[in-house]
Amino acid sequence: MEPPDSTTAFTSLPSELIHQILGYLPLSDLLSTGLVSRSLHEHSQQDSLYHCFVQENVPSRVLEKPPNSSWRELFKSHHPFWFIPRNKIWFSDHPHTGKLLVARYDHRIDAIEAYSIVAERKQPSVLAWDWNPEVIIHTFTPRIQLDLNVPVIRLDANAYQHAVGDQGYRLQKEIPMHLHGESPSSSTGLFSQLMLTRPWPKAITGASTPVWPPLSLPSSTRTRNDSASHFRDVQHRPSKLPEMSTDTFRLRRWMQFSPRLQSMGARMGEDITTWATLPEQYYRPTADKPWQGIWCGDYAGHGCEFLAIMQPDDPLPLPERAEWVMRLRERQGSVSSSDSWSTAPTNATSDDDADGDETMHESANGLETSVATLQAPDHEDSFHDPACVADDERIYRGRIEAVKLTGDPNIPRGEYTFIAPDISNNGLVRIATEELFKGARIVKSVGHIAARGFRDDDYIQSQLILISHDRLAQYWETFGHVSFYQRVNVDDFVKV
Numbered sequence: 434m435e436p437p438d439s440t441t442a443f444t445s446l447p448s449e450l451i452h453q454i455l456g457y458l459p460l461s462d463l464l465s466t467g468l469v470s471r472s473l474h475e476h477s478q479q480d481s482l483y484h485c486f487v488q489e490n491v492p493s494r495v496l497e498k499p500p501n502s503s504w505r506e507l508f509k510s511h512h513p514f515w516f517i518p519r520n521k522i523w524f525s526d527h528p529h530t531g532k533l534l535v536a537r538y539d540h541r542i543d544a545i546e547a548y549s550i551v552a553e554r555k556q557p558s559v560l561a562w563d564w565n566p567e568v569i570i571h572t573f574t575p576r577i578q579l580d581l582n583v584p585v586i587r588l589d590a591n592a593y594q595h596a597v598g599d600q601g602y603r604l605q606k607e608i609p610m611h612l613h614g615e616s617p618s619s620s621t622g623l624f625s626q627l628m629l630t631r632p633w634p635k636a637i638t639g640a641s642t643p644v645w646p647p648l649s650l651p652s653s654t655r656t657r658n659d660s661a662s663h664f665r666d667v668q669h670r671p672s673k674l675p676e677m678s679t680d681t682f683r684l685r686r687w688m689q690f691s692p693r694l695q696s697m698g699a700r701m702g703e704d705i706t707t708w709a710t711l712p713e714q715y716y717r718p719t720a721d722k723p724w725q726g727i728w729c730g731d732y733a734g735h736g737c738e739f740l741a742i743m744q745p746d747d748p749l750p751l752p753e754r755a756e757w758v759m760r761l762r763e764r765q766g767s768v769s770s771s772d773s774w775s776t777a778p779t780n781a782t783s784d785d786d787a788d789g790d791e792t793m794h795e796s797a798n799g800l801e802t803s804v805a806t807l808q809a810p811d812h813e814d815s816f817h818d819p820a821c822v823a824d825d826e827r828i829y830r831g832r833i834e835a836v837k838l839t840g841d842p843n844i845p846r847g848e849y850t851f852i853a854p855d856i857s858n859n860g861l862v863r864i865a866t867e868e869l870f871k872g873a874r875i876v877k878s879v880g881h882i883a884a885r886g887f888r889d890d891d892y893i894q895s896q897l898i899l900i901s902h903d904r905l906a907q908y909w910e911t912f913g914h915v916s917f918y919q920r921v922n923v924d925d926f927v928k929v
Contacts, residue, residue: 555575
């Protein structure tokens with residue numbers, strides 16, 4: 434008698450054990466297993482196997498089984514768009530300002546949605562800084578919330594049903610989202626369609642390649658964000674799942690009027706934005722990297738902006754002009770030197786503001802007075818027991834860098850806003866003893882400035898004040914100004 438083959442042996446196991454084994458398979462392997470035999474196909478259709486596929490894409494809450502659907506039907510209905518709520522945050526390449534979204538799955542209406550996260554500056558009050566009374570400091574207690582008036586993304590059964598496109602491939606079609614109450618058959622109004630993307634090859638991606646996300650932000654894949662055809666060419670879109678990016682997507686938006694009112698073309702103001710996510714490992718704080726996160730910053734006249742603060746293990750080289758400023762600082766010694774005007778050398782001048790300040794490029798002589806106020810005695814080393822020293826060496830090490838997720842006409846989204854190259858004792862300025870920042874570690878940093886239109890961008894000396902793991906401040910030495918940053922807890926906005 435011949436021994437049974439492996440398939441027969443496997444299917445002879447109890448159903449509960451087979452389902453437990455199949456529960457460890459990724460989706461592609463589970464589907465492949467269902468093609469082996471009729472018996473395995475029936476096992477692969479077990480509804481409980483699809484519960485984990487849905488739940489892993491909705492990390493913010495534990496879902497209950499849909500009352501009028503199965504887990505398998507629910508997963509299938511939104512496949513392959515589950516990556517949008519799974520990645521939670523998305524930021525766009527809209528010129529200068531960008532936009533930040535929080536995505537989530539709303540089980541109440543069975544829809545994948547994303548809303549803009551916005552912040553409002555409350556009326557500030559002026560603070561006095563004993564260390565330097567001439568510095569301008571305003572309080573910063575922003576009100577951060579989702580703009581729930583109109584979603585930026587809404588994917589539901591109705592949207593999928595009306596997918597449009599001339600191509601036969603499902604993944605290459607555009608998904609119309611009826612966000613403003615218009616009916617699918619409406620010919621007037623504001624329209625928005627979502628497109629999937631393909632990764633752009635890393636081998637041909639350089640510093641000047643137009644990709645999103647920018648190289649200043651970590652990502653496993655990037656995609657092109659320019660197209661002469663407005664991304665209507667099929668090579669910009671996947672034809673099968675292995676070609677699809679789960680780190681980017683695009684939105685096409687336009688206004689449309691009745692053909693009776695507009696004889697030459699019904700579309701107006703077509704706009705295409707590319708969106709990217711930031712891997713959670715780069716913004717989730719850890720014991721060793723407590724300042725990683727999504728933060729909201731005070732940018733004075735530009736209002737509130739959102740930024741990603743990261744503590745990379747293997748950081749990119751400092752921008753050339755930032756490196757120049759740090760080297761100049763070391764040559765000059767104390768940051769309180771009266772001649773420490775500290776931008777990289779440039780012949781450019783501008784009447785525009787520097788990321789919120791109206792007089793950015795002043796002469797070195799004109800700044801000597803304000804810079805001289807930085808003079809202060811060197812900090813004294815405080816006593817630490819061995820355990821505290823070990824904790825300090827573990828936490829206070831490496832670089833802290835901040836990249837804007839939203840921007841302004843001076844420093845746009847995707848650009849560095851500040852960098853503290855070394856927060857260890859090598860970069861230590863002092864430990865604050867004054868009441869306002871008492872006990873805070875203050876380290877050397879550089880701040881990014883530019884004229885309007887991101888012209889003549891440069892870096893200047895600054896000091897990063899590590900107030901707490903949820904609050905930071907940046908002392909812009911040249912401008913005599915301190916700005917604050919407050920952590921944003923993304924998970925608070927993902928819950929429905």
